[in-house]
Amino acid sequence: MGIQRGHHAHPFEWLAEKFIFLVSLTAIIMVFLIFAFVTREAMPLLLGQMNSAARQSVIPVADMDKTLPEKLRVYLGLTSDQFAAMDHDTKQLLMETKVEADQEAPTDRDAAVNTTGWRYLFRAYQWSGYDRPVYIWQPVSDIQKYNIVPLIVGSIKATLVALLFAVPLSLAAAIYVSQLSRPRLKEIIKPAIEMLSGIPSVVVGFFALIVMATVMQKVFGYESRLNTFVAGIALGFAIIPVVFSIAEDSLTSVPRSYTQAALALGASRWQAAWQVVLPAAIPGVFAAIVLGFGRAMGETMIVLLASGNASIMSWNIFDSARTITATIAAEMGEAVDGGSHYRILFLIGAMLFVVTFFSNMAAALVMDRLKKRLEGKS
Amino acid sequence: MIPSPATTDFRSKEFRYSSFFLTGLTGLATFLILAILVVILTNVVIHGLPGLSWRFVSTIPKKDLFDPATTGILPMIVGTTIRVFVMTIFVLPVGVITAVYLTEYAPNTSPVTKIIRAAVNNLAGVPSVVFGLFGLGFFINFVGKNLDLLLHNSYQAWGQPSLIWASLTLAVMTLPVVIVATEEALKAVPPGLREASLALGATKLKTIYKIVLPQALPGILTGGILAVSRAAGEVAPILFTGVAYYMSSLPTHLTDQFMDLGYHVFVLSTQSPNIDKTQPILYATVLVLLLLTFALNIVAILIRSNMRRKMRSLH
Numbered sequence: 200m201g202i203q204r205g206h207h208a209h210p211f212e213w214l215a216e217k218f219i220f221l222v223s224l225t226a227i228i229m230v231f232l233i234f235a236f237v238t239r240e241a242m243p244l245l246l247g248q249m250n251s252a253a254r255q256s257v258i259p260v261a262d263m264d265k266t267l268p269e270k271l272r273v274y275l276g277l278t279s280d281q282f283a284a285m286d287h288d289t290k291q292l293l294m295e296t297k298v299e300a301d302q303e304a305p306t307d308r309d310a311a312v313n314t315t316g317w318r319y320l321f322r323a324y325q326w327s328g329y330d331r332p333v334y335i336w337q338p339v340s341d342i343q344k345y346n347i348v349p350l351i352v353g354s355i356k357a358t359l360v361a362l363l364f365a366v367p368l369s370l371a372a373a374i375y376v377s378q379l380s381r382p383r384l385k386e387i388i389k390p391a392i393e394m395l396s397g398i399p400s401v402v403v404g405f406f407a408l409i410v411m412a413t414v415m416q417k418v419f420g421y422e423s424r425l426n427t428f429v430a431g432i433a434l435g436f437a438i439i440p441v442v443f444s445i446a447e448d449s450l451t452s453v454p455r456s457y458t459q460a461a462l463a464l465g466a467s468r469w470q471a472a473w474q475v476v477l478p479a480a481i482p483g484v485f486a487a488i489v490l491g492f493g494r495a496m497g498e499t500m501i502v503l504l505a506s507g508n509a510s511i512m513s514w515n516i517f518d519s520a521r522t523i524t525a526t527i528a529a530e531m532g533e534a535v536d537g538g539s540h541y542r543i544l545f546l547i548g549a550m551l552f553v554v555t556f557f558s559n560m561a562a563a564l565v566m567d568r569l570k571k572r573l574e575g576k577s
Numbered sequence: 578m579i580p581s582p583a584t585t586d587f588r589s590k591e592f593r594y595s596s597f598f599l600t601g602l603t604g605l606a607t608f609l610i611l612a613i614l615v616v617i618l619t620n621v622v623i624h625g626l627p628g629l630s631w632r633f634v635s636t637i638p639k640k641d642l643f644d645p646a647t648t649g650i651l652p653m654i655v656g657t658t659i660r661v662f663v664m665t666i667f668v669l670p671v672g673v674i675t676a677v678y679l680t681e682y683a684p685n686t687s688p689v690t691k692i693i694r695a696a697v698n699n700l701a702g703v704p705s706v707v708f709g710l711f712g713l714g715f716f717i718n719f720v721g722k723n724l725d726l727l728l729h730n731s732y733q734a735w736g737q738p739s740l741i742w743a744s745l746t747l748a749v750m751t752l753p754v755v756i757v758a759t760e761e762a763l764k765a766v767p768p769g770l771r772e773a774s775l776a777l778g779a780t781k782l783k784t785i786y787k788i789v790l791p792q793a794l795p796g797i798l799t800g801g802i803l804a805v806s807r808a809a810g811e812v813a814p815i816l817f818t819g820v821a822y823y824m825s826s827l828p829t830h831l832t833d834q835f836m837d838l839g840y841h842v843f844v845l846s847t848q849s850p851n852i853d854k855t856q857p858i859l860y861a862t863v864l865v866l867l868l869l870t871f872a873l874n875i876v877a878i879l880i881r882s883n884m885r886r887k888m889r890s891l892h
Contacts, residue, residue: 215782216682223678225671226696226756229749233703236715371606379600380607388607390878395614397874399810400705401839402863405846406617409859436613443610469596490702497704499813500839504846524706524813531713531817548710552703559702563695 237552240545244315251343251539253310257301260294309342315539320347336510336521338530338540345543349512353427353520357502358495360431360516365439366488373446378458378472396440404504407433412505421517425507428516433501442491449483449566450476452573482569486562493558497551499524523547618867625864628857634865642823643849645858650865655827656740656835657869660815661805663744663831664751669801671748672755673790679756680763681785701753705813712746712818713738734832741831743819750814751804758803762796763789795880802877806870812839838866 243249258266258274266274272282275293307327312319323332326342337344376388412429421428453476461471477484507519508529527544534541628645636649675693683690722736735741766789774784790797812820821834822844828835842862849855 375603
């Protein structure tokens with residue numbers, strides 16, 4: 200497609216070409232910036248610099264002038280600019296409130312725990328008052344509990360329901376549209392699928408919350424109206440277009456000669472599709488599932504509206520669930536800028552980015568290989 | 578007579594029935610997907626139309642967002658419109674230039690081209706809420722706060738959520754949409770046109786600017802409109818980058834916060850004191866949001882087909 204540049208390119212031409220090249224690097228820079236700045240906000244947490252213990256060691260107000268300024272700054276939780284701008288009296292006032300807060304802080308053994316440690320983020324811990332180790336996400340309380348396992352379980356649970364619902368449906372539809380139906384049907388289905396993917400996710404979430412939740416509770420008779428099941432099915436609506444498009448695309452890219460050979464040997468259309476075309480396109484189906492997984496993990500508004508948002512540690516799909524995305528969306532507004540809660544939310548955001556990054560890469564790689572292989576064979 | 582395996586396998590009745598049955602099953606799946614679309618749309622239209630009125634779409638709510646008699650959604654419509662408009666100003670040039678590079682200049686096998694393509698592909702898959710975090714961490718806490726320091730602002734003008742940061746966040750999010758659509762449009766321009774232009778002595782840049790881009794304009798417009806329609810419905814990326822729960826007046830400056838249709842749907846769905854009473858305005862708001870996104874989609878399709886017809890008559 201490219202046009203060859205002449206040997207005597209005008210300097211302006213040369214400059215413009217360089218400019219176009221530089222602008223086209225934007226996409227790369229953006230992916231890099233997204234990763235860099237989301238992890239940057241989580242960095243103090245990763246480096247173990249945050250302390251979220253309810254009871255922290257107190258520096259008596261009288262010792263204020265003896266303490267090193269840097270130590271005082273960290274103790275008061277200020278940035279260098281804020282610290283420099285503050286006069287002596289204000290600092291003293293802050294120190295007095297610290298002492299007061301300490302007197303009111305809980306005194307049990309939990310109070311001394313820095314809950315941002317890795318151990319408390321990922322492993323069960325027996326808090327005082329509990330008879331066994333538990334996984335708890337409870338960022339707003341005296342003892343801030345940041346165990347992210349319930350959130351991961353919630354996300355995976357909702358995603359699995361979505362995949363179990365959407366993949367068979369989309370795959371069957373893709374087989375039908377690309378192999379079995381009359382070609383004219385494609386002209387109706389494709390715009391319809393485009394429209395389905397054009398419905399904003401907040402609208403799908405609204406529909407799940409207002410309509411589906413009530414109807415499905417009547418049909419299945421479970422206890423809590425909003426749960427992972429409702430959210431998962433609604434999430435399925437959102438990933439059907441993705442799974443369908445990729446699956447349909449890879450099924451269509453299987454050379455026509457495969458089908459013709461099978462039909463010539465006496466197979467029915469269904470048999471040709473199921474036993475010849477589908478196996479040839481199976482990497483594409485895999486890519487569709489992986490991409491659907493990434494989308495479902497990353498979808499926010501649907502689960503925020505329809506899943507009930509209780510961070511319960513349970514694999515039961517009829518329980519309410521709180522996903523990683525919904526937690527970020529719901530709690531970022533009330534998290535204190537630069538606080539440990541704020542940093543944790545960025546940390547789980549960065550985790551989410553990494554998961555979707557790799558599922559995207561895997562899917563793209565598989566599709567690329569598949570296309571090359573089929574083109575080579577045909 | 579002993580039947581041979583071949584005859585029992587392919588032409589038996591059971592076999593034809595099972596083929597027929599399974600084909601029907603896949604057809605049913607296709608039908609179900611269509612049904613989902615139809616059910617959602619008809620539900621919204623049926624319940625949304627009664628609540629829709631000129632007063633509703635042209636009123637700025639004074640105090641109670643949830644009172645169906647006095648509330649309106651004008652600030653939300655305005656907010657959504659402005660944020661996608663500002664987004665377009667940023668995303669279109671960058672997206673189009675990237676697509677020009679990829680189709681006209683980039684050597685197909687070079688590692689840089691491959692990395693750009695991989696980045697575009699990845700950008701399309703980043704979860705929308707992560708874009709929100711990025712907007713907060715990069716645009717507001719890094720760019721905005723430093724801008725305030727540079728300008729010696731006594732208050733935080735740029736280092737807080739606002740229209741400009743929400744729009745820029747959305748621009749990053751929709752960049753792949755514009756790039757992919759433009760690339761497709763550029764590829765559809767016949768190579769003969771480029772060769773003819775070059776043969777007449779035009780430089781490569783002039784060829785792109787005068788011949789290729791005008792030919793690809795419908796495709797580029799389509800990409801822009803698709804990006805707008807995608808961004809108009811997104812809520813997660815703007816949650817921490819600029820949307821406001823309530824504002825008494827319309828935004829006047831890029832550093833103002835704004836109200837938003839999609840976010841308002843979320844607010845009405847979750848914060849309403851009386852869900853039965855607010856249901857009509859909730860449905861009406863959803864209907865307006867859907868009309869906006871679908872109208873844009875349909876406009877994109879119309880432009881595309883119209884320009885295609887013109888193109889065909891040119892040949």
